[in-house]
Amino acid sequence: NAGVTQTPKFRVLKTGQSMTLLCAQDMNHEYMYWYRQDPGMGLRLIHYSVGEGTTAKGEVPDGYNVSRLKKQNFLLGLESAAPSQTSVYFCASSQPLLTQYFGPGTRLTVL
Amino acid sequence: AQKITQTQPGMFVQEKEAVTLDCTYDTSDPSYGLFWYKQPSSGEMIFLIYQGSYDQQNATEGRYSLNFQKARKSANLVISASQLGDSAMYFCAIKNSGGYQKVTFGTGTKLQVIP
Numbered sequence: 001n002a003g004v005t006q007t008p009k010f011r012v013l014k015t016g017q018s019m020t021l022l023c024a025q026d027m028n029h030e031y032m033y034w035y036r037q038d039p040g041m042g043l044r045l046i047h048y049s050v051g052e053g054t055t056a057k058g059e060v061p062d063g064y065n066v067s068r069l070k071k072q073n074f075l076l077g078l079e080s081a082a083p084s085q086t087s088v089y090f091c092a093s094s095q096p097l098l099t100q101y102f103g104p105g106t107r108l109t110v111l
Numbered sequence: 112a113q114k115i116t117q118t119q120p121g122m123f124v125q126e127k128e129a130v131t132l133d134c135t136y137d138t139s140d141p142s143y144g145l146f147w148y149k150q151p152s153s154g155e156m157i158f159l160i161y162q163g164s165y166d167q168q169n170a171t172e173g174r175y176s177l178n179f180q181k182a183r184k185s186a187n188l189v190i191s192a193s194q195l196g197d198s199a200m201y202f203c204a205i206k207n208s209g210g211y212q213k214v215t216f217g218t219g220t221k222l223q224v225i226p
Contacts, residue, residue: 092156
């Protein structure tokens with residue numbers, strides 16, 4: 001039982017490059033979330049999804065896009081990476097009203 | 112809008128003693144849930160405890176208990192009999208019950224357990 005997985009675990013990008021982070025969950029959860037964690041800032045919600053084919057903006061959505069084409073997958077895209085997007089990215093999933101379960105995180109550095 | 116405030120950036124506690132980590136919240140939703148997560152130095156987020164806004168009793172999970180005072184909008188985490196393995200960052204979070212169930216986290220408290 002893998003729970004929530006994220007790929008890749010680490011990535012280094014140059015400014016202006018693009019990439020996609022993949023989140024997968026095997027718990028049949030309806031809701032999925034993408035957060036970024038920066039020192040002293042806690043976790044901030046980037047985008048989230050309440051079901052297949054739906055997405056919504058969180059607290060810090062600028063510079064990111066997401067897609068939820070399949071219930072088990074939630075993709076986070078950076079079209080043109082900037083140094084300000086250097087962070088640790090966490091994906092989470094949950095059922096409505098219940099606890100969120102987190103993936104192990106992706107450490108992204110943008111040079 | 113909803114907000115979580117954790118006013119203690121860092122805390123120290125002696126091993127085997129109890130410690131309280133503070134969390135206050137603000138929300139306009141009548142129904143919501145409050146969560147505490149632990150993040151050790153390895154980085155993963157570990158769920159500890161949950162309190163629903165309409166729960167009559169304070170939540171408990173082993174050595175963790177949540178001191179929920181709805182009128183004061185506080186949801187403090189109490190860790191009893193601290194262990195060295197409790198040294199970590201602790202985050203309080205709130206989740207509304209509306210259709211889009213947005214979750215907001217506090218900035219965290221770094222707890223260090225002293226032998």
